[in-house]
Each structure stands twice: as C-alpha cells, then as structure tokens.
Amino acid sequence: MELVKLEIIHYRATMKEVFETSFGKTRIRDTILIHVIDYSGEEGWGEAPVDIGPWYSYETVYTAIHIIKDYIASILAKHRVIRDPWQYYGLVKIVRGHNMAKAGVEFALWDLYSKLQNKPLYKIVGGVKNKVEAGLSIGIIGDLDKLIRYIDKGLEKGYRRIKIKIKPGWDVDPVKRIREIYGDIPLQVDANAAYTLDDAYIFRELDKYGLLMIEQPLHYDDLYEHSILQREIKTPICLDESIKNVHDAKAGYALGSYKILNIKPARVGGLVETLRIHEFAKKHNIPLWIGGLLETGIGRAFQIAAATLPMIKYPSDISESTRFYEEEIVEPPWTLNKDGTYNVPDKAGIGVDVLYEKIMKHTVKTINIKL
Ligand code: OSB
Numbered sequence: 001m002e003l004v005k006l007e008i009i010h011y012r013a014t015m016k017e018v019f020e021t022s023f024g025k026t027r028i029r030d031t032i033l034i035h036v037i038d039y040s041g042e043e044g045w046g047e048a049p050v051d052i053g054p055w056y057s058y059e060t061v062y063t064a065i066h067i068i069k070d071y072i073a074s075i076l077a078k079h080r081v082i083r084d085p086w087q088y089y090g091l092v093k094i095v096r097g098h099n100m101a102k103a104g105v106e107f108a109l110w111d112l113y114s115k116l117q118n119k120p121l122y123k124i125v126g127g128v129k130n131k132v133e134a135g136l137s138i139g140i141i142g143d144l145d146k147l148i149r150y151i152d153k154g155l156e157k158g159y160r161r162i163k164i165k166i167k168p169g170w171d172v173d174p175v176k177r178i179r180e181i182y183g184d185i186p187l188q189v190d191a192n193a194a195y196t197l198d199d200a201y202i203f204r205e206l207d208k209y210g211l212l213m214i215e216q217p218l219h220y221d222d223l224y225e226h227s228i229l230q231r232e233i234k235t236p237i238c239l240d241e242s243i244k245n246v247h248d249a250k251a252g253y254a255l256g257s258y259k260i261l262n263i264k265p266a267r268v269g270g271l272v273e274t275l276r277i278h279e280f281a282k283k284h285n286i287p288l289w290i291g292g293l294l295e296t297g298i299g300r301a302f303q304i305a306a307a308t309l310p311m312i313k314y315p316s317d318i319s320e321s322t323r324f325y326e327e328e329i330v331e332p333p334w335t336l337n338k339d340g341t342y343n344v345p346d347k348a349g350i351g352v353d354v355l356y357e358k359i360m361k362h363t364v365k366t367i368n369i370k371l
Pocket residue numbers: 021056137190192240291292293294295317318319
C-alpha cells in the first residue's frame with residue numbers, strides 16, 4: 001500500500017432511540033470515521049468508535065483526533081509504503097494505549113489491503129463462516145412492560161439472543177420477568193462495571209436464572225476481584241472493558257477471572273490484536289463473541305469480519321444498520337436474515353460501499369492529511 005491521503009472525519013448522528021447503560025445515556029452519537037487513499041486510487045474506510053466523552057473508555061473524539069493527527073499520521077507519512085496491517089501494528093506500537101484511535105486507522109488499512117488483494121476481508125483474517133449470528137443488546141429501559149415490548153420486537157426480527165444492560169436497582173427484576181414470559185431463551189446481562197464485590201449477593205441471585213453469562217460486573221480495569229466473584233457463581237463471567245489486549249486475556253485466564261470473552265476489535269486496538277487474542281483463546285478453548293459500540297455501518301463491517309473467526313461461539317452484538325441511525329452510510333445496509341444471521345459479503349474489502357455524500361451531511365469537521 002502506498003498511502004497518499006488520510007482523512008479524519010468527526011461524524012455526528014442523532015440516534016433514533018436513546019441507548020442507556022450504567023455509565024449514561026447516548027442520544028447523539030459522535031464518532032470518528034477514517035478514510036485512506038492509496039496511490040492506485042483505491043481507498044479504505046475505518047471507524048474509531050469513540051464517544052464524545054470518556055465514559056465507556058478514556059478515549060474520546062478529541063483524543064482520537066489528536067493521536068491520529070499528531071502521531072499516527074506522522075508515522076504513516078514517514079513510511080508511506082505499508083506492506084500490510086501487521087506492519088502497521090508494529091509501527092504504531094510506540095503509542096501506548098489509545099486503542100480505538102489505532103484501530104480506526106488499522107481498519108481502514110485492512111479494507112484497503114483486502115481490496116488491493118481482491119479478497120473479502122473475512123477471508124484475509126482467517127474467517128471460516130459465511131453467516132454470523134447476531135444478538136440484541138438492550139439498554140436500561142427502566143419500565144418492565146416497555147422492556148417486554150422491546151424484546152418482542154427483537155425476537156420477531158430474529159435476533160438469536162437477548163442481552164439486557166443492568167445497574168443497581170435494575171437487575172434481578174427484569175431478569176425474573178423475562179424468564180417468566182419467555183422461558184429459557186438465550187439471555188445474558190451486561191453491567192458495564194456498575195457493581196462491587198459488596199454486591200455479590202445480587203450475582204448469587206442472578207445465578208439462579210440460567211444466564212448465558214454476566215458481562216463485566218465489576219470495575220472496568222479489574223481482573224482480581226472478578227476472579228473472586230467467578231469462584232462464587234456458576235454463571236460464566238464474560239469480560240469486556242477489562243480486556244484491552246492479549247496480556248489482559250492471559251492474566252485474566254490465569255487468575256480465573258472469566259470463562260468467556262467479549263472482543264471488540266476497536267477496544268483491543270484492531271484486528272491484529274483480535275487475532276492474537278483469538279489465537280490464545282483457541283489454545284485454551286475459550287469461547288468468544290464480538291461486542292459492539294453503537295457503530296455505524298462502517299464499524300459493523302469489521303465486527304462481522306471478526307465474527308467469522310472459528311472461536312466465536314456466541315451471537316455477537318451487531319445491530320442492523322437501521323436500528324440506531326436514520327441515515328444509511330453504507331450500501332447495502334446491514335440487514336438481518338429472518339434467522340438472526342448476517343450474510344458475510346464475498347466482495348473484496350469490507351464488502352459494502354461507503355456513501356461519502358451521506359457522511360458529509362452529518363460531519364462536524366474533517367481533517368485532511370497529505371501523506
Ligand atoms: O458494553 O457492550 C457494551 C454500547 C456502548 C457501550 C458499551 C456497550 C454497548 C453495547 C452496544 O452493548 C451493542 C451494539 O453496538 O449494538
């Protein structure tokens with residue numbers, strides 16, 4: 001790849017529905033889209049699914065712009081010819097943390113690289129499936145009847161499992177209600193780090209409901225306390241926020257902090273680190289699935305490619321394009337089959353066309369860097 005241009009786009013969309021987690025409500029979604037152009041004229045698209053503030057992660061739209069513009073772009077400008085995404089991974093290692101910023105650019109390079117190889121992205125990363133299973137992640141709704149109506153719609157659409165966000169005061173009751181109404185449908189909960197070990201009694205209570213897993217119950221950076229909680233409950237703990245790289249995955253495994261991992265390729269710095277964690281998971285037979293961060297259709301493409309990997313054993317948090325956003329920025333949009341799967345595109349690259357004009361309608365700012 002011989003890069004000639006890097007474009008950083010601050011994109012802002014109003015959400016069709018508010019998404020509430022234990023760390024807050026999202027009504028307006030700010031994110032970073034990355035566009036790279038090769039000497040051949042071929043292009044690549046990526047997304048760094050940061051937020052406007054440091055809520056899910058310490059990274060924000062502004063830290064991502066800073067890291068990409070002031071460091072990653074300089075590294076690219078110095079090298080210009082980048083053999084492949086693995087070389088990029090080595091070059092940006094010098095930047096500590098800022099995984100989403102690094103991932104956004106890496107994704108764009110993966111798209112470009114696979115287009116230049118004329119192969120679909122999922123094949124290049126070693127994917128083995130041509131359909132991937134989707135689960136629905138439901139925010140904190142706060143009203144049991146509304147929650148049930150929401151689940152009805154989700155199941156009707158075909159989503160293969162339901163995940164509800166929980167926080168203190170909204171945990172056992174909704175789970176109990178869902179079990180009463182739907183029996184033993186595939187169900188899991190995600191606390192986004194809202195609890196402490198003092199709340200262990202809540203997890204012992206949730207333990208009675210046959211959940212597939214409990215996602216990130218304790219502190220966002222913790223491995224040790226999760227290992228204590230995991231010993232007290234039989235429901236598998238799945239870590240999300242605590243796993244930022246393969247080192248965290250190894251340490252958590254040694255401690256017994258989890259039985260399942262949620263991999264968000266952006267959270268771990270991109271698809272190269274995803275593949276490293278996947279390798280470790282394969283060696284130890286750890287089941288994985290792919291998590292989401294309210295991505296646009298661009299980010300969803302990388303989740304779908306990652307979800308084709310062999311250790312992905314549970315449905316992934318990949319919502320249809322139309323769930324959160326009015327404007328479709330990819331063509332065709334990501335649409336669920338009736339059986340709750342997505343077809344994995346067989347076209348070169350991410351397999352969908354990016355609609356530049358539509359993106360520009362919701363763009364706050366673009367930064368163009370000549371490489
Ligand atoms: O913890 O999985 C999470 C969304 C924003 C921040 C954190 C999380 C989520 C989701 C969204 O659960 C799932 C999706 O993108 O559809």
